[in-house]
Amino acid sequence: MKQVQPIRDERIIEGMKYYFRERSMRNYLFFCIGIYSGLRVSDLLTLRVKEAKSSYVNKVEKKNKNNKRFIIHPSIRADLDSFIAGKADDEYLFASRQRKTISQLKQQPIDRSTAYRFLNDAAKHFGLEEFGNHTLRKTWGYRLYHQDERNLALLIDAFGHSDMRVTLRYIGLTQDLLDRATMLMR
Template identity: 85%
Template sequence: MKHYFRSRSMRNYLFFCIGIYSGLRVSDLLTITVREARYNYINKVEKKNGHSKRFVVHPSIRSDLDTFIADKADDEYLFASRQRKTISQLKQQPIDRSTAYRFLNEAARKFGLEEFGNHTLRKTWGYRLYQQDERNLALLIDAFGHSDMRVTLRYIGLTQDLLDRATMRMR
């Protein structure tokens, strides 16, 4: 999907990539400013729970991100809408979460994926971290703000995978 987005829209490509490399909720992704994106780390206070979160800008997108923001002002939103908001008539606002949902789902359908929503980026980050090293589970529990590992495993869609693997290891 990265290649799909990159060939169509740098904004949507970077949105997707930062989503799968940060674990941020969509509501927090939308409020990233160009100033925040100029550094190797982005610090955000999560809207939902007020927790501070710092994440590294993945090296694989650094060059594209630098090119994308080169001519933008620091106070602009990284994922700015090109349209004027209907009710408030404001310009230079971040894209709406429904816009993100729409372009993510259009891409997902191209690849035959169902049940793809705004939270899928966050879950993908968690799934990939867990697959990389199962010892990352404690980090994920903390990052997601869960109180129990079962909640985290279910959240990232691993409950059935773990059962299947355990069954296959039986003698």
């Protein structure tokens, strides 16, 4: 499995928001909720409209069955409300516009590969390498850590890690620290 990194540059994050917003409100909101919630892509895909209507979302994580509570970031609230207006509460927030090939069902969530494709297209546009579905989650952690290093304990818990070294490596800080230390060597 390839190693993916967080998006470290706030200017690129803002650029990607604009990039997605100009092309697709669904993809814009997917990206924003991903970088503001710390959810895995598999959990983002199963969000329903009714969950997005309140200020807080409670989600049972698919992978580890932990209950995750996160706030809808105020910067996307108006766009999200506009996006879900007229949709039924039980609809998937990030619904596919196509009929599923095998099941022939409509109104199903987009597939992980679809999310990867539109995220990766934007990453290429911005010259990002080592990009993947976990990049959004890692970006959330990276930004939270840089906001205040005391948030490390919160991140360890939120990611379900047992050791801070795992968390630091997961959000790309181990490599950042190694690079910085190397540059300071005489």
